[in-house]
Amino acid sequence: MSSDEQEQAKGINDKQVASNPVDTRLPSHLTESRLAGIIDSAIDAIITVNQDYKIQVFNRAAENMFQCPASEALGDSLDRFIPARFRDTHSSHISGFGKTGVSSRAMASARSIYGLRTNGEEFPIEASISQVEADGQRLFTVIMRDVSERVRAEKRFRQLIESMPNGIVMVDKSGTITLVNEQIERSFGYARSEIVGKSIEILVPMRVRDRHHEFRTVFIANPEARPMGSGRDLFGLRKDGTEFPVEIGLSPISTEAGAMVLATIVDISERKHAEVVVRQSKEQLAGIIGSAMDAIVSVDEDETIVLFNNSAEKMFLYPSEDALGKKLSQFIPERFRPSHNEHIKNFGRTNVSKRTMGSLGAIFGLRADGTEFPIEASISKLEAGGKKLYTVILRDISERKRVEEALREQARILDLAPVLISDLNSRIVFWNSGAEEMYGWKADEVLEKSSHVLFKTEFPRPLEEIKARLFARGHWEGELIHTRRDGEQIVVASHWVLHKDENNKPKAILEVNNDITDRRRAEQEVLRLNAELEQRVADRTAQLQTANKELEAFSYSVSHDLRAPLRHINGFSQALAEDYGDSLDETASGYLTEIRSASQEMAQLIDDVLQLARVTRTELHREKVDLSATAKEIVSKLKTGDSTRVATIEVADGLIAACDKRLMGIVLTNLLSNAWKFTSKREKAEISFSGSSQNGEVVYSVRDNGAGFDMAFSNKLFGTFQRLHSANEFEGTGVGLAIVQRIIHRHGGRVWAEGKLNEGATFYFSLPIWKEPEHA
Amino acid sequence: MHEKTILLVEDNVRDEALTLRALRKSNIANEVIVARDGVEALEYLFCTGTFEGRNPDQKPQLVLLDLKLPKVDGLQVLEKIRGDERTRRLPVVIFTSSNEEEDLIRSYNLGANSYVRKPVEFEKFLEATKQLGLYWLVLNESAPIG
Numbered sequence: 001m002s003s004d005e006q007e008q009a010k011g012i013n014d015k016q017v018a019s020n021p022v023d024t025r026l027p028s029h030l031t032e033s034r035l036a037g038i039i040d041s042a043i044d045a046i047i048t049v050n051q052d053y054k055i056q057v058f059n060r061a062a063e064n065m066f067q068c069p070a071s072e073a074l075g076d077s078l079d080r081f082i083p084a085r086f087r088d089t090h091s092s093h094i095s096g097f098g099k100t101g102v103s104s105r106a107m108a109s110a111r112s113i114y115g116l117r118t119n120g121e122e123f124p125i126e127a128s129i130s131q132v133e134a135d136g137q138r139l140f141t142v143i144m145r146d147v148s149e150r151v152r153a154e155k156r157f158r159q160l161i162e163s164m165p166n167g168i169v170m171v172d173k174s175g176t177i178t179l180v181n182e183q184i185e186r187s188f189g190y191a192r193s194e195i196v197g198k199s200i201e202i203l204v205p206m207r208v209r210d211r212h213h214e215f216r217t218v219f220i221a222n223p224e225a226r227p228m229g230s231g232r233d234l235f236g237l238r239k240d241g242t243e244f245p246v247e248i249g250l251s252p253i254s255t256e257a258g259a260m261v262l263a264t265i266v267d268i269s270e271r272k273h274a275e276v277v278v279r280q281s282k283e284q285l286a287g288i289i290g291s292a293m294d295a296i297v298s299v300d301e302d303e304t305i306v307l308f309n310n311s312a313e314k315m316f317l318y319p320s321e322d323a324l325g326k327k328l329s330q331f332i333p334e335r336f337r338p339s340h341n342e343h344i345k346n347f348g349r350t351n352v353s354k355r356t357m358g359s360l361g362a363i364f365g366l367r368a369d370g371t372e373f374p375i376e377a378s379i380s381k382l383e384a385g386g387k388k389l390y391t392v393i394l395r396d397i398s399e400r401k402r403v404e405e406a407l408r409e410q411a412r413i414l415d416l417a418p419v420l421i422s423d424l425n426s427r428i429v430f431w432n433s434g435a436e437e438m439y440g441w442k443a444d445e446v447l448e449k450s451s452h453v454l455f456k457t458e459f460p461r462p463l464e465e466i467k468a469r470l471f472a473r474g475h476w477e478g479e480l481i482h483t484r485r486d487g488e489q490i491v492v493a494s495h496w497v498l499h500k501d502e503n504n505k506p507k508a509i510l511e512v513n514n515d516i517t518d519r520r521r522a523e524q525e526v527l528r529l530n531a532e533l534e535q536r537v538a539d540r541t542a543q544l545q546t547a548n549k550e551l552e553a554f555s556y557s558v559s560h561d562l563r564a565p566l567r568h569i570n571g572f573s574q575a576l577a578e579d580y581g582d583s584l585d586e587t588a589s590g591y592l593t594e595i596r597s598a599s600q601e602m603a604q605l606i607d608d609v610l611q612l613a614r615v616t617r618t619e620l621h622r623e624k625v626d627l628s629a630t631a632k633e634i635v636s637k638l639k640t641g642d643s644t645r646v647a648t649i650e651v652a653d654g655l656i657a658a659c660d661k662r663l664m665g666i667v668l669t670n671l672l673s674n675a676w677k678f679t680s681k682r683e684k685a686e687i688s689f690s691g692s693s694q695n696g697e698v699v700y701s702v703r704d705n706g707a708g709f710d711m712a713f714s715n716k717l718f719g720t721f722q723r724l725h726s727a728n729e730f731e732g733t734g735v736g737l738a739i740v741q742r743i744i745h746r747h748g749g750r751v752w753a754e755g756k757l758n759e760g761a762t763f764y765f766s767l768p769i770w771k772e773p774e775h776a
Numbered sequence: 777m778h779e780k781t782i783l784l785v786e787d788n789v790r791d792e793a794l795t796l797r798a799l800r801k802s803n804i805a806n807e808v809i810v811a812r813d814g815v816e817a818l819e820y821l822f823c824t825g826t827f828e829g830r831n832p833d834q835k836p837q838l839v840l841l842d843l844k845l846p847k848v849d850g851l852q853v854l855e856k857i858r859g860d861e862r863t864r865r866l867p868v869v870i871f872t873s874s875n876e877e878e879d880l881i882r883s884y885n886l887g888a889n890s891y892v893r894k895p896v897e898f899e900k901f902l903e904a905t906k907q908l909g910l911y912w913l914v915l916n917e918s919a920p921i922g
Contacts (some may be wrong), residue, residue: 558874560874563896564873567873567894567895567898568790571790571794571901573898574898574899575898579803596897600897603897
């Protein structure tokens with residue numbers, strides 16, 4: 001059943017009109033013909049039927065409306081002008097109406113009723129019915145209006161409303177929903193039957209319902225078309241309890257039903273979402289710009305700065321708030337400004353949207369403190385709203401430039417060393433300027449050639465062996481002989497390093513060569529000189545040895561030959577004294593004694609001189625010698641030589657020295673005999689031999705409490721034949737200490753003495769500390 | 777009857793005189809035969825040359841041998857003495873003024889029984905002679921002759 005039919009079936013919607021009984025007396029001026037004229041000229045169709053439902057009156061408007069002449073209609077049942085399906089209801093309505101005392105009323109004013117034209121066409125009508133009793137008959141008069149147009153208009157209106165993409169709600173003065181469209185149904189999740197007739201507040205979130213109510217009141221008081229709640233976020237409440245953001249426009253409408261409010265409700269969830277997305281991406285972008293390590297500066301067409309990020313602040317030492325509005329050229333060193341401006345302008349004119357700015361050559365930035373620094377930049381262009389926006393991204397490349405320069409410097413330095421790289425077949429794949437300098441070939445002359453063939457390399461061992469070593473250890477060092485381009489042969493100290501690829505397979509050989517020809521030459525020269533020197537030394541030694549031998553033979557024969565006569569002098573003097581002593585007086589005997597003493601002295605002298613000579617020329621045979629033991633031996637000999645002497649002799653233990661045993665024996669003999677001799681006049685002689693190590697040498701001392709000596713003459717002590725005492729006081733030849741000195745000096749030590757007349761003397765000698773001989 | 781003799785090989789007349797005197801003063805009365813050089817010494821010992829006809833069994837009890845001798849020197853004599861079976865065991869005392877260590881070593885290497893230096897001082901000379909004589913002529917048991 002259509003809604004129309006539903007409505008029609010609901011029955012007559014009575015609108016009670018004043019139910020005065022109808023006075024059928026006509027006013028006097030209304031004659032029948034005038035009345036008929038009035039009825040006929042009416043715009044509305046007037047049909048009167050009797051209680052049998054037969055048509056009595058059928059005016060002109062009715063003729064037009066139903067397309068039927070009055071002659072046909074009169075006497076016919078009204079049913080012919082009612083669609084079949086409504087006829088029963090309609091007639092019962094009429095009779096029902098008739099039974100009431102009501103005189104007139106509108107017919108189904110709130111629902112659509114239809115008429116039926118003669119040609120079968122149906123059309124909507126608006127009607128009112130009235131009843132009158134006349135002459136005992138009841139007459140029903142129906143006045144009708146063809147409202148097709150209106151209905152059509154209404155329909156169009158409805159369609160329009162329905163088709164609106166926005167939600168449309170019509171609300172009456174009391175806030176009751178009178179009309180909703182499909183969009184509202186969809187947005188809020190209600191079927192219109194669920195909300196039409198309800199208060200508008202059911203679509204409003206609970207928390208704002210009171211306020212909304214107030215608002216409506218205010219609006220009704222001053223209705224004007226405007227958006228609702230400007231500046232506020234508005235929300236609609238769905239049937240399922242969820243909310244969604246909305247935008248609402250209000251317009252007052254007056255309708256036949258009275259003043260209404262037409263509200264357009266737009267679901268702006270998507271827009272809001274889009275807004276959030278946009279805001280988020282804006283924030284993100286701001287974050288990216290803010291956190292970017294590179295400086296980002298945007299300027300407009302006049303070069304005024306509109307964006308200056310954190311990094312730009314740090315780079316230029318200029319706060320961004322201050323930078324905004326300033327000109328970009330402020331941050332460029334003066335000498336670059338003109339070309340920079342040119343560049344930007346040209347760029348602006350091109351169609352290119354971005355490029356790096358390196359093509360200008362090195363560009364520099366100017367900090368707020370006046371310092372300059374090298375930068376790398378890229379520029380991009382953006383057109384927005386008809387205006388050009390330039391964005392420059394800058395990087396401070398001072399550090400990079402420093403590193404680059406350092407690397408370049410390194411490379412320059414490395415290039416000084418002769419370096420070449422060859423593949424595993426010794427073909428040259430890399431040749432630097434150092435190699436060029438050393439060998440004389442340019443890189444293009446050597447690449448792809450075998451290095452060994454090129455250099456005519458002479459190897460110290462077979463190349464296979466060298467290569468094997470290289471592969472095993474990863475490197476090889478050795479000396480090679482290379483021939484330069486000019487034919488000169490050079491000796492090189494070659495260092496090879498094996499280069500492996502990512503899979504650890506040998507790939508290439510790096511070779512660094514040092515020309516050591518000069519060094520070799522120098523070394524050989526040194527060797528040659530050394531050999532020469534050694535030869536000379538050998539020759540000289542041979543000479544010396546010969547001389548020594550001669551000297552030895554000489555001193556041997558000398559000593560022997562000199563001693564014999566002495567012996568004779570002595571012997572015969574003695575013989576004389578013994579055999580003819582009786583006939584000699586004291587003086588004569590005295591002379592003989594002198595002769596004998598003199599000869600004895602000479603003998604001693606000869607011995608001493610011989611010893612001195614021997615000590616000088618004899619070879620020094622160093623070994624570990626126990627000096628304490630040697631000293632003790634000497635002491636016991638002295639004691640046995642003269643057992644009458646009272647003497648305390650202390651010899652320290654453990655005095656070991658690296659020295660010639662025999663020669664040191666002579667030293668100790670001399671020193672101890674001296675001590676023994678010069679203490680001979682003491683009642684109790686005190687002699688001691690000790691040693692101590694100091695500063696890398698050992699100092700030995702022989703101390704006695706004997707006659708001593710005057711320190712003033714200490715420099716004469718060790719001289720040959722020098723004596724500080726006369727022969728009368730103490731016998732001696734004055735050679736003993738010279739011998740001691742000669743021996744100690746040959747050992748690399750020193751001798752010296754301290755003494756005081758009559759208070760004794762101490763003789764010192766030093767020897768370097770014993771060192772274990774190194775074994776080769 | 778066998779007489780104990782001393783062979784003194786000494787080239788120097790003075791040394792000879794002093795040695796003889798010293799021997800006398802030491803109451804050593806043995807006969808002393810003096811050879812002036814190495815050749816004479818050997819001729820005597822082996823009964824050749826000047827001493828041809830001498831009884832070879834008559835060997836000296838002691839040989840006092842100086843080293844520095846003309847013609848054949850003391851060590852050569854020593855060598856010869858030690859080299860001959862007949863004289864091998866003769867007591868030979870090197871009596872020399874040399875105090876060269878090499879002479880000492882070589883003497884002992886060649887088989888000298890003793891090495892005594894002649895001191896310059898006569899007293900000592902005397903003493904040395906006396907001791908020598910007493911030891912070699914009296915105390916020491918020589919190898920049997922023959």
